[in-house]
Amino acid sequence: MNLKKRKKQEKYRLVKELRYNNGLSIQELAEKFGKSERTIYRWLKQLKRSPDSGNCDEDETRGRPKEYPQEIFDEIRKIKEEVPQRSAPLVRRIVKRKFPTNYPSLSTIRRYLREHGLSNGGGAPRKGYRRFARDKPNELWQIDIAGVQTVAHLEKLYLIALLDDSSRFIVGARYFASEKSTNVIKVLRSAITKYGRPREILADNGTQFRNLLGELGTRYTRLLEHLGIKPIFATPRHPQTKGKLERWFGTVRQMFLIEARHTFKQHPHYSLQDFNRMFHKWVKWYNTEKKHRGLPGNVPPAEIYLNSKKRIYRPLKSTINWDKWLYQTSQRKVSKYNEISYKTEKFKIPPGYCGSRVKIIEYEDKIDVYYQDTLLITHPYQPTIKSLNKQKKTRKITNNGTISYKGVQYYIDYKLSGKTVEIQEANLGKDLLIYLDEILLKKVNK
Incomplete structure (x- = not known):
């Protein structure tokens, strides 16, 4: 008998003793235990209404658990073994797609995984925290950047997200190849244009939000001041202040990222834009369908955010010149071929400026390319991530920690000797990506 059931039986016995030995009325028992009179009656009924009975027949009153076809549990095992990092909620979501009318509950799936040794296991008991939440949607947003996440050939990605504190609704979220401050402003622009301006935005003390001295005056804080939004900051080294957003990042890792990594490993030609399209579809599901405890x-968060009569709505009253807040500047020297090199790409410059230094605004x-204050030329520019060779190969790590690929030895790690890794070529064969259990282990220059 587990601890929870034992405590329940002890409580039922105490109610019986107080009722029959001490003569307390049903009303007095209800007040003592903070329950309704109907609940007290139910507790006594579960003890068969007998003063001498010491057994709790709770299981008999609840009926037999529902039975499911074995093929459903075979599918659960197959889904989990295919990608062991999949959590029980993610497994249930995949099963629901295949068996939409007859699928097990989350607790049944968790129990099955645990009984068959497929569970990822639980951590140590966590310390409790005091809850807080703003009363009105758009009264406070939380913004943060998740830690670096590696995804197949896209390599390192950074998730920037905005969450409404009152409803947990995700007003803006997007993956980027870097965590620079202009990417933060892109997410802000998307959210504010669509949902209006919040009264306050809570951020941590990262350099995207404050300068290196911890003071205000960054592009981010100047923009918020320009928009009439108050910036507030979390206590240093205390991530619990933004606990709702940190918890959502955990949900992303458990219910999106595992599946996305698996998908992108199978499709090495997919781009970052494809990844974000897949992610935005998942965010829409989270906002509108996923029940939030x-x-x-x-x-779901959308039920409160979109339908609350308390919701604050402050749309932009005038058009914002977002380019002013988003551009980056740098300088280049024009070559004798009337070209400049910018982020590994060549761009033509009109004749007559050979040897001159020009200003680039991205x-x-x-x-845009300027010479002094004169615009010389405008080039379309969209950074792209080079696709991989679709061919996949595996190698076994030797006792000295190396693998052999096309006649060349590459050192991985002697601690991983005996493990089988998967190899994919990147950057037109110039780089090798080494995967272990679908996680990028190492990038090697050939």
Whole structure:
């Protein structure tokens, strides 16, 4: 008998003793235990209404658990073994797609995985924290950058997200190849344009939000001041201040990232834009369909954010010149071939400026080239990630920690000797990506 059931039986016996030995009324018992009179009656009924009975026949009153076809559990095992990192909620979501009318509950799937040694296991008991939440949607947003996440040939990615504190609704989220401050502003622009301006935004003390001295004056804080939004900052080294967003990052890792890594490993030609399209589809599901245990009635976040009469709505009253906040500048010297090199690409410059230094302003989809204050030329520009060779090969790590690929030895790690890794070529064969259990282990220059 588990601890939870034992405590329940002890409580039922105490109610019986107080009722029959001490003569307490049903009303007095209800007040003492903080329950309704109907609940007290039910507790006594579960003890068969007998003063001498010491058994709790709770299991008999609940009926037999529902049975499911064996093929469903075979599918659960197959899904889990295919990608062992998949969590029970993610496994249930995949099973639901294949068996939409007859699928097990989350607790049944967790029990099956645990009984068959497929569970990822639980951590140590966690310390409790005091809950807080703003009363009105758009009163406070939280913004943060998740730690670096590696995804197949896309390598290192950074997730920047904005969450409404009252409803847990994700007002903006997107993956980027870097965590620079202009990417933060892109997410802000998307969220504010679509949902209006919040009163406050809570951020941590990263350099994207504060300068290196921990003071205000960054592009981020100047933009918020320009928009009439108050920036507030979390206590240093205390991530619990943004606990809702940190917890959501965990949900992304458990319910999206594992599946996305598996998909992108199978499709090495997919781009970052493809990844974000897949992610935005998942975010829409999270906002509108996933039930949230931290919200009243366990409703999805959109139910509260979009339908609350308390929701604050402050749309932009005038057009914002977002380019002013997003561009980056740099300088280059024009070659004798009337070209400049910028981020590994060559761009033509009109004749007559050979040897001169020009100023480059990079926007989201173009670059402008200036000589002093004169615009020379505009080039379309969209950074791209080079695709991989689709061919996959495996190698076994030797006792000295190396693998052999096309006649060349590459050192991996002697601690991983005996492990089988998967190899994919990147950057037109110039780099090798080494995977272990679908996680990028190492990038090697050939």
